[in-house]
Amino acid sequence: MPRRLAAPKQVIKRLPVYLRILDDLVRRGIKVVSSRELSAASGFTAEQIRKDLAHFGAFGTRGTGYNTTFLRDKIIQIIGLDRPTNIIVVGAGHLGKALTRYNAINNPYVNIVGVFDTDPGTVGSRIGSLKILHLLKIPEFVKRYCVRVAIITVPAEAAQQVVNQVTGCGVKAILNFAPAQLQVPEDVHIHNADLTTELQSLIYYATPGK
Amino acid sequence: MPRRLAAPKQVIKRLPVYLRILDDLVRRGIKVVSSRELSAASGFTAEQIRKDLAHFGAFGTRGTGYNTTFLRDKIIQIIGLDRPTNIIVVGAGHLGKALTRYNAINNPYVNIVGVFDTDPGTVGSRIGSLKILHLLKIPEFVKRYCVRVAIITVPAEAAQQVVNQVTGCGVKAILNFAPAQLQVPEDVHIHNADLTTELQSLIYYATPGK
Known part of the structure; x- marks a missing residue:
């Protein structure tokens, strides 16, 4: 093939x-x-x-x-959807929670297997059937579940550290929602889904006269 | 200028x-x-x-x-951010709620002024200070608040109808999260932020050997 x-x-x-x-x-x-x-x-x-x-x-x-x-x-x-793809979400705020729930209903080929946060009030609670784990558990988890894709929904100032952590333990593709320009190793693919940026560039077209 | x-x-x-x-x-x-x-x-x-x-x-x-x-x-x-830009969110599910809350904290130039849904259990409840209104209120609301940008987070099968409705009353730019290919009038700008599609194309790069 x-x-x-x-x-x-x-x-x-x-x-x-x-x-x-x-x-x-x-x-x-x-x-x-x-x-x-x-x-x-x-x-x-x-x-x-x-x-x-x-x-x-x-x-x-x-x-x-x-x-x-x-x-x-x-x-x-x-x-590459013929084999199950395990994905983690890092950052269990409103957006991370919504993406996790959204995925569960809408995506037949993609499987969110873990959600991570650092907030003591969030770690241990559940999103559907998934228990939110502490960021410290990421390396062990990524290895055990062969996770190669991560969705990042942490605040901008925490994003680079999270990227370093997940790429350091084998993640090769990142969907980043943090409004930050992140550095990744050469063999890692990152897609920035920065909603603020997208909204602002849309506003350009919404102004009368365009 | x-x-x-x-x-x-x-x-x-x-x-x-x-x-x-x-x-x-x-x-x-x-x-x-x-x-x-x-x-x-x-x-x-x-x-x-x-x-x-x-x-x-x-x-x-x-x-x-x-x-x-x-x-x-x-x-x-x-x-065009020098004047306040009023935005509506159509679809107050998990994603619509998360985007509305996320915006409130993260975006100094953009203002979500209305959130809409059809679900009787959702209409009337609040996201922060915003009361969720019924879709039927959109035309009046869009006119009153000069809304020209809409974020769409309804299910795929409802999306085209929502697009027709909002563009029919003056919306010129749409950020669409529904996994559907939508038709818009020529003077309307639409950006598809389809998370399923983005995740799937990332998986291509996460497969060993890429």
Whole structure:
């Protein structure tokens, strides 16, 4: 399987969108989909979609389209969702709690297995079935559950230390919600989901005259 | 002021990052900053920063750098944060609640003024000082408070209808957390902050061998 070929970042970002659409088509019993139909459902052009998928092999039949189940399963493999992915959330404030609860209902392929905080009033309490643990437990936990992805929702001033801690024990991908520019080792991928920054850049477009 | 010049999307996305750094410098009493120092703090190259800022005028002095207060105030004007921006949150589930609370503490320039839901058990209760209102109140509310930005945290199947409703009464920018591809009028800017999609594309990088 050509999974390990380096594909551009933007292609990797679109794969989960295709996956969501294919999941829905399979659920509705639809067996074949054209790139034009994928385009209508995703907002990306049909040509873009064909090029994106061609990075990983030849999945479609000209004039017919893609077999929905086959393509869905291929994308699951390409992303790496065919094996369970264990994720931890560091920071059990409002946002950390919401993300943990949200994930439990909305995400079939991703599994939040641990939530961590330092606040003595928070550590020991539960979010659904998960007990909030102290940050000191992270190294042992990450090793035991082979955690390679962390969501960071701690305050900005604590974020770099948390990043050092989780990357030091094997985490390779971070979704960061702290409003801070963080340094990571070269082999670690970090995505900043800074809500303040996103809101502010949206406001630019909301001002009359744009 | 050359505020209305069209700047590329990517430039607009970086402005709030510069703002955060400048805010911090001003707070620490630092009066001048070089593009090299801004580069170290932001992770963008000094050249990129100079090019970004040059879109809006000549703010720096060669060999000296930028006056921090002056540049901060200019960026505030360029983004449009010099006047209060009223924002609504539609969907008062866990995520909507967390974003509303998070905003109250973390965002000096942005003001969440209303939170909406349809659930009879939720409508009427409070998040901090805000009373959760029914979706039916949106048009009147948006007009009264000149709301032009909405954060959407409703379930996927309700999202398009909410988008139609808010854009129909004047909202021009949307931060969407619903895992759905939404259609907006041409003059509306939408940013999809789909956490499931972001997590899945991160998992690609967390798989051994990447």
